[in-house]
Amino acid sequence: MTNDGLMARWEAMLRIRRAEEAVAGMVESGEARCPCHLYIGQEAVAVGVCAALQGEDTVWGGHRSHGHYLAKGGSLEAMFAEILGRESGCSSGRGGSMHLVSEENGILGTVPIVGATVPLAVGAAMAYKMRGERHVAVSFFGDGTIEEGSVHESLNLAALYRLPVIFICENNLYASHMHWRERRVWDNFDRAGVFHGISCERADGNDVSAVSEAAGRAVGRARTGDGPSWIECRTFRWRGHVGASFDLDVGVKRRGELSEWLNRDPVARVERELAVRGVADLGERSAAIDREVAEALERARRGATPAGSRVLEAVYAEARCAH
Numbered sequence: 001m002t003n004d005g006l007m008a009r010w011e012a013m014l015r016i017r018r019a020e021e022a023v024a025g026m027v028e029s030g031e032a033r034c035p036c037h038l039y040i041g042q043e044a045v046a047v048g049v050c051a052a053l054q055g056e057d058t059v060w061g062g063h064r065s066h067g068h069y070l071a072k073g074g075s076l077e078a079m080f081a082e083i084l085g086r087e088s089g090c091s092s093g094r095g096g097s098m099h100l101v102s103e104e105n106g107i108l109g110t111v112p113i114v115g116a117t118v119p120l121a122v123g124a125a126m127a128y129k130m131r132g133e134r135h136v137a138v139s140f141f142g143d144g145t146i147e148e149g150s151v152h153e154s155l156n157l158a159a160l161y162r163l164p165v166i167f168i169c170e171n172n173l174y175a176s177h178m179h180w181r182e183r184r185v186w187d188n189f190d191r192a193g194v195f196h197g198i199s200c201e202r203a204d205g206n207d208v209s210a211v212s213e214a215a216g217r218a219v220g221r222a223r224t225g226d227g228p229s230w231i232e233c234r235t236f237r238w239r240g241h242v243g244a245s246f247d248l249d250v251g252v253k254r255r256g257e258l259s260e261w262l263n264r265d266p267v268a269r270v271e272r273e274l275a276v277r278g279v280a281d282l283g284e285r286s287a288a289i290d291r292e293v294a295e296a297l298e299r300a301r302r303g304a305t306p307a308g309s310r311v312l313e314a315v316y317a318e319a320r321c322a323h
């Protein structure tokens with residue numbers, strides 16, 4: 001990868017990290033009133049996958065999707081505004097942290113129902129195939145999603161029709177507060193699609209280059225009609241399941257694991273590589289990202305909240321029945 005390519009990935013990861021730290025502050029101060037599931041520690045997955053996509057390709061996510069939204073080009077200000085319930089939010093302030101959307105950037109939706117966007121991504125891929133479009137649909141989801149029945153139905157359909165869809169299983173080892181060993185017999189997250197005839201691999205989810213190479217192979221298969229791919233990206237969330245704390249307060253024995261994964265920080269890893277390559281001081285770019293995040297948050301704060309009489313607008317579909 002070129003130095004410029006690596007710099008671009010580092011910047012994208014750092015922007016997510018700083019935005020998430022700002023959200024953590026908003027949660028702690030009570031300014032953010034919706035539940036927020038932070039992505040800190042997993043940035044290399046969103047950035048690595050989105051680096052392999054084109055603008056028209058679409059992504060879908062779940063409850064922990066700030067990183068997917070930002071990596072695919074979603075606006076920082078519209079995300080902060082959404083979390084703060086402002087009209088200028090990407091879902092007009094009606095959805096909050098778990099309902100991020102930006103059609104113009106190919107972010108067709110994030111939904112907190114675990115597994116819900118897996119069939120939606122398959123449906124989008126089916127539409128691309130039927131219309132003869134060369135787009136790719138990507139579904140991001142956690143290791144807990146593998147336990148949802150609709151996921152396996154979707155995998156079978158995607159394989160059978162050789163659909164241009166990529167399944168990104170972000171295995172952060174926990175679903176809420178349950179380690180995968182309490183939920184499964186085998187560590188076979190990297191082979192979940194094999195039974196359905198889907199090409200599967202595991203990538204180091206804390207290595208942005210490894211993730212983008214695996215995603216690049218999957219995109220290649222999708223665009224040439226070779227059908228779906230499944231990539232398990234093994235990683236770790238630093239913060240608690242929801243909110244800003246580190247989970248050490250809820251009786252989950254993550255202390256040893258957390259310190260081990262802090263040493264595998266995906267952002268610091270790229271910084272080390274850039275230093276080895278002799279890329280000049282990152283301090284200036286880092287300060288510019290800090291400013292970008294702070295300014296976006298300030299603009300979001302200035303946005304109006306919906307009037308009480310209008311809060312249900314754009315929440316339910318309008319009836320289109322003629323009579």
Ligand SMILES: Cc1ncc(C[n+]2csc(CCOP(=O)(O)OP(=O)(O)O)c2C)c(N)n1
Pocket residue numbers: 063064112113114115141142143144145172174175176241
């Ligand atoms: C269908 C459904 N069941 C249960 C929940 C409650 N729930 C929200 S997040 C979550 C855990 C998800 O774990 P995982 O898929 O590993 O994602 P992570 O939080 O680790 O990113 C659960 C059980 C839900 N939102 N939807």
Ligand SMILES: [Mg+2]
Pocket residue numbers: 142143144170171172173174175176
């Ligand atoms: Mg998980």
